[in-house]
Amino acid sequence: MTRRMPAVRRAAPWIAVVGCFAASMPVRAAEPTPAEVFEKRIVPIFKSPNPSSCTQCHLAGVDLKDYILPDAERTFRSLRDQGLIDLAVPEKSKIVTLIDMGGGAKGPNAVNAKLRAVEREAFLAWIKACAADPTLKATPKLDEAERAKPARPVEVIRHARKDRVLESFEANVWAWRFRCMNCHTEGTPQNDKYRKEYGDRVAWVKKDGPAATLEYLIASKLIDPVKPEQSLLLRKPLGEKHEGGLKFVVGDDAYKGFRTWIEDVAAIRGNKYTAAKDLPPADTGPERFGTDLWLKFTNCPPAWGDKFLQVCVFAWDDKKKAWGDTPVAVSDRVVSGKGKLWQHNLTLLAAKDSDRAKAWRGGKPSLPEGKYLLRVYLDAGGKLAKDWKAALGDDEFVGRAEFTAKWRDGYGAMTAVDAAKVRK
Ligand code: HEC
Ligand code: HEC
Structure with missing residues (x-):
């Protein structure tokens, strides 16, 4: 719809009036x-x-x-x-x-x-x-229907905001990065060594932290936007032609975290979410913090051999004179049948926005020296391989054990528990 001839409106009447002065006026x-x-x-x-x-x-x-x-x-x-x-x-x-x-x-x-x-x-x-x-x-x-605005509802716009994606990255991926350390952490001697051999691609955990790592990953080929479960970021730690070997088994906590996040990012980037009901459920679980605190079982029984084992760690509450209601840490890995050994680092848990979560976010996550309880689960029937979203429960419970720990950092300062102490 053209309503007028703008050029005419602007110049014509004025020129007509001032006519002969026009040449001398700016x-x-x-x-x-x-x-x-x-x-x-x-x-x-x-x-x-x-x-x-x-x-x-x-x-x-x-x-x-x-x-x-x-x-x-x-x-x-x-x-x-x-x-x-x-x-x-x-x-x-x-x-x-x-x-x-x-x-x-x-x-x-x-x-x-x-x-x-x-x-x-x-x-x-x-x-x-x-x-x-x-x-x-x-x-x-x-007309309202003709107005130009984003096609997606506000819930989807919010979900696809990078700060929200970063929050989810920290909970689902960053928390498990200790499994990949220091092979992939930019600026560490081990990564420098690998970089010389394999190129910059091995330095995908960025020294500037989670936001920089997220930027790199979403622009990289490590996430397959069409078949997220086929992403290299999942296949490599599952041991597929990976110099770093087997770091995940299907359904373990780190796999769950990585896969949940990768699927979400793929759906966001592929513009798959059209309505609020398409969005994944909000993560109501605790916040997770990766650490270099290590726990091991010695003398593992033959029944545990080469099976996936998960532990939940509970702290003694001196005020209540009871074990805490919720675990303060978790860890999971396959037991080495040959070595009768299970060992892994802990991921600490804190209720969302609790004082402990805030302290751990701002500083270094740690556990105090003291009395702890382990609850141990064994996936003897291959439950997780059948359904990566499944959780181990009463059917897989193999027992509990009490122990004391100093929780010093590092592979060399592991807390050891004799597996014979694990009883129902
Ligand atoms: C530096 C980051 C940043 C940039 C760049 C940015 N936004 Fe945002 N946007 C945000 C944040 C954070 C919020 C939520 C803020 C709030 O709720 O007050 C938001 C909220 C919005 C919302 C409201 C959705 C709601 O939650 O109600 C709209 C619409 C929006 N942005 C559109 C845009 C458009 C269009 C552009 C580009 C012209 C843009 N934004 C650029 C960070 C950004
Ligand atoms: C012991 C060292 C080591 C550990 C631990 C390790 N990796 Fe690796 N990873 C490597 C090396 C070396 C390469 C390069 C050679 C190759 O592709 O296998 C690599 C390659 C990769 C690649 C491909 C990078 C690219 O751009 O091609 C991904 C993805 C990857 N690893 C993911 C992981 C994840 C996830 C973890 C932790 C859960 C992990 N790795 C743990 C050593 C390690």
């Missing part, structure tokens, strides 16, 4: 019309094959393009009627605020900051041009 360059600004600055954003600056934080669900329609006037009405533009103070427009979320043109991500500056200037120039156009401002409301 002629102001004609202000471009909203439609011209839109064509020149907004359409390229709309048509660009590249993602907008929003993708720095939104892995899916929302993009600046979602707010643009092919037509200038309808885009204006769409944004105006959703309260996304402020015609009195264009800088305060909600659409500009969304672009500024990354910290404006000075945000920490340099590449993205440039992109953001271009988007911001484009929208500001266009909104200002619109604000100066009374006819455009007077256009009728645009």
Whole structure:
């Protein structure tokens, strides 16, 4: 719908009046019309094959393009009627605020900051041009159904935010990284050695921590977006042509964590979630913290040989004079039948947002010296191999044992328990 000929409105009447003075007076360059600004600055954003600056934080669900329609006037009405533009103070427009979320043109991500500056200037120039156009401002409301907005509901947009994905990464992947240390940790002597031999690809646990590791992983080939369960990040630790050997068995806690996270990321990146009901259930379990605290069973009975064994560690509560209700740590691994030995590091658990969780998040997770109880489960029937989501329970319970521990860090300072002490 064309309502007017903007070029005529601007120049013609004025020139007619001042006629002969025109040559001696500075002629102001004609202000471009909203439609011209839109064509020149907004359409390229709309048509660009590249993602907008929003993708720095939104892995899916929302993009600046979602707010643009092919037509200038309808885009204006769409944004105006959703309260996304402020015609009195264009800088305060909600659409500009969304672009500024990354910290404006000075945000920490340099590449993205440039992109953001271009988007911001484009929208500001266009909104200002619109604000100066009374006819455009007077256009009728645009039908709700025609307004441009993200196709995904707000729950999906929230779920696909990078800070949320990072939170889940920390709980599901980062917590188990000690199984991969230090072979894969950038900047360690062991990783330096492997890097010389296998190249930079072995340094996928980044020295800058979980956020940097997440950035690397989601852009890498280690996650298969189409067949997430086939991701190298799962297949390698399952022992497939892996120099590091067998680090997971299907269904163990680390496998569960990695797979849960990988499947979620694949679904987010593949834009598979369309409604709130498609989202995975919220993680209501405890927070998990990887450690270099080690526990071992000596003298494992033959019945345990080469079977998957899981332990839950409970602490003695001196005030209540009882064992804690929930485990403070877990660990799981296959028993070495030949060596009659089981040993592994502990992952500590703390209720979400509890004082202990906060302390462990800020500092180094540790357990105090004292009295502890182990509850031991053996997957003799291969339950987890049949269903990776299954949990070991009463059917797999083989007994309990009390022990004292100093919990010193490191493989060389393991807490040892005689397996003969494990009784029902
Ligand atoms: C630096 C990170 C970052 C960037 C860049 C970013 N966002 Fe956001 N966005 C967030 C965060 C964090 C929230 C939640 C904040 C809140 O609830 O106040 C959010 C919330 C939103 C919401 C509201 C959803 C809800 O929870 O109600 C929308 C819509 C949105 N962003 C769109 C965009 C668009 C469009 C862009 C790009 C023009 C963008 N964002 C760029 C971090 C970002
Ligand atoms: C003892 C050292 C060691 C441990 C522990 C180890 N790895 Fe590895 N891993 C390697 C080496 C060396 C390579 C490179 C050669 C190869 O591909 O097998 C590798 C390769 C990989 C690769 C392929 C990287 C790429 O980009 O090609 C992945 C993924 C991987 N490991 C995951 C894991 C995970 C997950 C863990 C922990 C649960 C783990 N590894 C534990 C030594 C180790």
